[in-house]
Amino acid sequence: MTRTAPAPDSGVAIVRRPNRVRLGWLVAVLALLVALSLLSLAIGSRDVTLADIVAGLGGSVDTLGEASVVKRVPRTVLAVIVGAALGLAGAVMQGVTRNPLADPGILGVNAGASLAVVIGIAWFGLASATGYIWTAIVGAAVAAVFVYSVGSLGRGGATPLKLALAGAATSAALASFITAVALPRGDISGIIRSWQIGGVGGASFDSIRQVAPFIVVGFAVCLLSARSLNSLALGDDIAAGLGERVAVVRAIAALGAVLLCGAATAVAGPIAFVGLVVPHFCRLLVGVDQRWLLPFSAVAGACLLVVADVLGRIVARPSEIDVGIITALIGAPVFIAIVRRQKVRAL
Amino acid sequence: MIRVRARSAAAAASITPVAAGSTLIDAEPRSPVRTADLVAGARSRRQGRRRVVIAILSALIVVVFAVSLMVGQTFYSPAEVVGVILGQDVAGATFTVGRLRLPRAVLAIVAGLSFGLAGVTFQTMLRNPLASPDIIGISAGASAAAAFAIVTLSLGGAAVSLFAIVSGLGVALIVYGLAYKGGAAGTRLILIGIGIAAMLESIINYILSGAGQWDLQEALRWLTGSLNGTTWAQVVPALVALAILGPLLLGRSRDLSALQLGDDTASALGVRVERTRFLVMVAAVGLIAFATAASGPIAFVAFLSGPIAARILGANGSPLIPSALVGALLVLVADLAGQYAFGTRFPVGVVTGVLGAPYLIFLIVRTNRAGGSL
Secondary structure, three states, X not given: OOOOOEOOOOOOEOOOOOHHHHHHHHHHHHHHHHHHXXXXXXXXOOOOOHHHHHHHHOOOOXXXXXXXXXXXXXXXXHHHHHHHHXXXXXXXXXXXXXOOOOOOOOOOHHHHHHHHHHHHHHHHOOOOHHHHHHHHHHHHHHHHHHHHHHHOOOOOOOOHHHHHHHHHHHHHHHHHHHHHHHOOOHHHHHHHHHHHXXXXXXXXXXXXXXXXXXXXXXXXXXXXXXXXXXXXXXXXXXXXHOOOXXXXXXXXXXXXXXXXXXXXXXXXXXOOOHHHHHHXXXXXXXXXXXXXXXXXXXXXXHHHHHHHHHHHHHHOOOOOOOHHHHXXXXXXXXXXXXXXXXXXXXX | OHHHHHHHHHHHHHHOOOOOHHHHHHHOOOOHHHHHHHHHHHHHHHHHHHHHHHHHHHHHXXXXXXXXHHOOOOOOOHHHHHHHHOOOOOOOHHHHHHHHHHHHHHHHHHHHHHHHHHHHHHHHHHOOOOOOOOOOXXXXXXXXXXXXXXXXXXXXXHHHHHHHHHHHHHHHHHHHHHHEOOOEOHHHHHHHHHHHHHHHHHHHHHHHHHOOOOOHHHHHHHHOOOOOOOOHHHHHHHHHHHXXXXXXXXXXXXXXXXXXXXXXHHHHOOOOHHHHHHHHHHHHHHHHHHHHHHXXXXXXXXXXXXXXXXXXXXXXXXXXXXXXXXXXXXHHHHHHHHHHOOOOOOOHHHHHHXXXXXXXXXXXXXXXXXXXXX
């Protein structure tokens, strides 16, 4: 790794890479994603043959093997979509807050989406997938604004420590409220609990179709703000000097990230740490240029979630471990490694 | 030296409602002997205030404890309750009060004292009000181990406590070890703790999701803490742990106050910093682990007790005992409210969680705005 001087604010190593190398990595990661997706179709509590996979992808459900492949298609698609959304959202949040620890899970955005959905289910009889998505996005946005404003009060602005503490505190607070709302309603606690544990296991093409528009808009907004995020990385003053309207850029990019998080949380329940781990890993491969980093984070996020889903199916055969639990087990050590690498002053 | 002391005493006195600040300032330029007298006077007044606070808190605990024994589906008179406690056979009350309400109320006090004491210890030691065991993952560690022992291994009693304490200590050591990099920095320790806590919570979720026959109410014990269905078998280990570890921690309160001035100053004052920190941490984690094994990690009690006690007490001496008392009072009141104040019976952890959340955020806002120690 050619690590040079750390960037002034983010404390992340700057890595310069020629475009040829970046392109090579992009092809490699895409190939990895395809391979993992096929693996996700092949692995599960029932063993299937290659012929089953080919036939199942063609839509045939004649044998049990083919039928299980057909059942695994939507969850694989959903894992790819949700993983890409969370990876991209994490990269954008790290860019917007210039904070290496930003992640929808750490910053309490997922918890905000969860509380909004739980309140919707308990008090307003929310039942439709579209309803879940809108409520989740509103909840995510409110939580994001709240955590960011609490974390950026006082001297030094939004330092990683203040943001992480504000996020952890808000998550803890929201978790209590979720329990308080859900507990008196024994009739719906089953729905809430299964949604909260969530994961991609219960995916259907119907729910994917519902969430797709939100994800597409979120992707577009995030990817289009890549150039502005590059300027933002130089610091607010320099970005303004380069002609960026800093506040507007920040708000738009954050909106894109919130759309992605909210939509992903609505279909798959709260999943933490994907948005934290993926951008850090990608920065090692392609450097800090957001125009490369953002698409890369999306693809790598998809890979991570598919891997987590497959692992969850292998580890606890014949039952499954929820993908959110696996990502937390993978992600928390990475979080700790990042914290350890930073200088105390930078925190 | 004496002059400096006097000035800080004057400052303390003018903050607290204890009058006489003006006379202190008037007296300052006079002879040193007189100043020393004044310092002694201010100190004894502060001691007095601390005693008053402790007395009032204790009285409140006794009152709420008595109320929680009397009130319920059936009301029992004080005479009947006292009779049961003295071991007499009172029709009806012997079962309801003796078997149901008494262990519950006693555990409320024991767990509250343990969480309050351990919480303020961590906050003092790490010099950060947010560094309480429930935020840096120690409660989550004890809770995950207890849930694992009970749900997955079907253990009970002492074995669960053993699991909880080993895992709580293990998590504390891991967090401390990972944060240690030529001395353990407070900020790094807190952030690493948050990461570990997130991981442990996902493990708790997994354990609970595997236990289909467990209903949400039971599961909540390991997520937010609950006193429902408390038996003496749960209370006794926590009580014993408190009786042993509590005095040990209180005996270290002077070293702890010195640590609050910073590691360098503390070692200049003759405190063996790393050793004290290790001992105190083991004792505090022990308290947390035993209490968690009995009641689950009652949300935010460890976090809230210290700041509330500091508010009441002002800068008047060691906050350890007042914080423990505040913790006990919090748990007792929250449990009483959770049982009877709402239409549904909420476990105590949900009540303390909902009460504590706004305070937590208020605290972060205030600390950030003051540009304080964060």
